Amino acid sequence: MPLSEFSRFLSKHPGAGVIDAVVDTTRENGVVVPVLGIGLYRAGNGASLAEAARMAYDNEDDGFFYDELDLVDDCDDMLVATFYPRWPHDREAGDQALMHALCELVPKPAEGAPRKTYLFHHVDSQPYFNLLTGKPFASHG
Numbered sequence: 001m002p003l004s005e006f007s008r009f010l011s012k013h014p015g016a017g018v019i020d021a022v023v024d025t026t027r028e029n030g031v032v033v034p035v036l037g038i039g040l041y042r043a044g045n046g047a048s049l050a051e052a053a054r055m056a057y058d059n060e061d062d063g064f065f066y067d068e069l070d071l072v073d074d075c076d077d078m079l080v081a082t083f084y085p086r087w088p089h090d091r092e093a094g095d096q097a098l099m100h101a102l103c104e105l106v107p108k109p110a111e112g113a114p115r116k117t118y119l120f121h122h123v124d125s126q127p128y129f130n131l132l133t134g135k136p137f138a139s140h141g
Helices: 003-011 049-059 091-105
Strands: 018-028 031-043 069-074 117-122
Touching: 003 031, 003 091, 018 091, 091 117
Parallel strands: 018 117
Antiparallel strands: 018 031, 031 069
């Protein structure tokens, strides 16, 4: 899925309350390159996303976060090497550019629609960042 299809992918699942954008890597032509995976989730009954994130931070284990979520859908990995021309160096600059590009594609919420949580992070890495603000999601401890 090309990055330009991000909005359309989101619109297919309006009930997903958590959108998780995760940078990972894959091998392409023998070279390790960054890819982006998008997971759409619903929070489990009674789940506190902030508390689940803090548990993941404290234990350095994303499983504590994902245990509180129900997967609605995910997409094929998208190559995002253009955002990271010196991968794995200058990761922060690539993150900022990719987050900005994704923010531009987030659809405006319909009036009265439930609030969605948009997260961005690297696989098996914390903290998670609020995609819309660029700030860490939930605090440590």
